[in-house]
Amino acid sequence: MRPTLNAPAWRRQIHGATHLMPDTGQPTSLIAQRCPANRSATLRALLHAPELQFLMEAHSGLSAKVVEEAGFPGIWASGLSMSAMLGLRDSNEASWTQVLDMLEYMADATSLPILVDGDTGYGNFNNVRRLVRKLGERGIAGVCLEDKLFPKTNSFVGEMQPLADVGEFCGRIRAGKDAQTTDEFCLVARTEALISGRSMDEALSRAEAYHAAGADAILIHSKKPTAAEIVAFTERWQRRCPVVIVPTMYHATPTEVFRRAGVSVVIWANHLVRSSLAAMRQTACQLARDQSLREVEGRVASVADIFRLTGNDELEAASKRYLPEVAPTRGVVLAASRGADLGALTADLPKCMVDVRGQPLLHQLVGTLRGAGVDEVTVVRGYRKEAVAMPGIRTVDNDAYAATGEAASLACAADRLGGESVIVYGDVLFRRYILDAMMAAPGDIVIAVDALGGRPGARPANARDLVRADRPYAPDDLDEAPATLLGFGGADGVCGEWIGLLRATARGSALLREELDAMRADGTLDAADMPALLGRVMARCPVTVHYVTGHWLDVDTLLDLANARNFS
Ligand code: SPV
Ligand code: MG
DSSP states (O other), X not given: OOOOXXXXXXXXXXXXXXXXXXXXXXXXXXXXXXXXXXXXXXXXXXXXXXXXXXXXXXXXXXXXXXXXXXXXXXXXXOHHHHHHXXXXXXXXXXXXXXXXXXXXXXXXXXXXXXXXXXXXXXXXXXXXXXXXXXXHHTTOOEEEEESSOXXXXXXXXXXXXOOOOHHHHHHHHHHXXXXXXXXXXXXXXXXXXXXXXXXXXXXXXXXXXXXXXXXXXXXXXXXXXXXXXXXXXXXXXXXXXXXXXXXXXXXXXXXXXXXXXXXXXXXXXXXHHHHHHHHHHHHHHHHHHHSSSTTTTTTSOOHHHHHHHTTHHHHHHHHHHHSOOOXXXXXXXXXXXXXXXXXXXXXXXXXXGSEETTEEHHHHHHHHHHHTTEEEEEEEEBTBGGGOOOTTOEEEEOTTTTTOOHHHHHHHTGGGOOSSEEEEETTEEEOHHHHHXXXXXXXXXXEEEETTTTSTTSOOOOGGGEEEESSOOOTTOSSXXXXXXXXXXXXXXXXXXXXXXXXXXXXXXXXXXXXXXXXXXXXXXXXOOHHHHHHHHTTTSOEEEEEEOXXXXXXXXXXXXXXXXXXX
């Protein structure tokens, strides 16, 4: 009689491998887990299950996940498929350690038991010992060894392939069983007698010898188009130990025939690599023909599907558990004004969208902000607002832009001033290191001030942006103490020009918001510019002056624009 197990027990073992983790609810496969004994026990239970079982071929981490998702209880790690995945022949061209690496990905990707096609064992008994030990270490449930010679040839290539001497192959089996690292590890002995044109008697006597040498199951292989040989074998084998078959060539045989014959496990040996080859070829040919993705998208798996299969959700959840919480740095770009001095260039566009070296000024500015770690950028639009667009930015509108100033524009984005914030005029370009340094500068509110601005001979600066500070820029100081803002404008004590860039901590952002509210309440908001706002805030909180020397510009005039086009 065919060996059977108490059904609930084997079912428990088979399904135990695909449990959800009780604490996280994540499939166990998402957690790199190697549990050799459990997986081998599951494979052993499959071999001895009272009902016919099926192993599905896989050849990579991804295909292993597909097998698990389809509901198979175990994986056949096919030698043919793994070789093909590497673009190699099924002739032991891939080394056994390369195969081991592929198996490791598969074992990590799923919780299913893997029966690996170990070919001939890569040599003699000694190679088999080492192979079996290493398979056990990597959580592989079992190995199938075939009675051929190294280097092997695929069973469907040529005729009359030489077979191993029975005694020598039995030695490989015994060595493998002696080397297994857990009691449950399964060694399946595969006889190629029928494939190699030997008699049924020889197939049976080989199977008998392999079983006696310790094989846990016999794989009887046939390349005939019907299952006649297999059925003849099983009739005479009389279920002495589990029988495994690979019906690749007798594919039209109804599965019921295998059930009636008392087969334990059917292996669908190469059908994922073959189906993916057909799909890849179709997609590649279509794209080569069409030079467009139109017909292809929708017929291929989505990127989201890959994210799901590879467990992106789990990584996101883990990131929340393990990474310190970092509030995003938000940016507000004040870009509501037209820039009338640019004349016809801003007839249909606000100046933030004027082209500077092939892309709108705003795109360059936002690129610099993002490079400095400002993740969420809000642009305050006004003049020709429909022209202000860029992927990934938010926009808010100051529809009263013509009658109001910068403070009113900033107030439109007040709800974006939370946590670390960066505020910048929409017509400014600056080198990124300036913002990087401001991010590290002390103080709840930091403004970048060009120490060269406002000096005799310097480019004319707007008087309202001229900065008075408690300390001028000291070019010779190695370790510069921070300067503090005393006020804007005036002729005496000018230390530089504000470049229109400000960084605020969470506290600084809150103070700016409060001050905007206060200005709205006292009726001064609409007419106020940014220096007016800062002039009020500095009464409550020191504003740090971070000196720079050049490496920025703003675009007020056509000359500025010409300079911007040379800015790098
Ligand atoms: C394999 O999948 O590599 C096998 C099965 O050994 S077969 O190709 O049918 O021989
Ligand atoms: Mg093979």
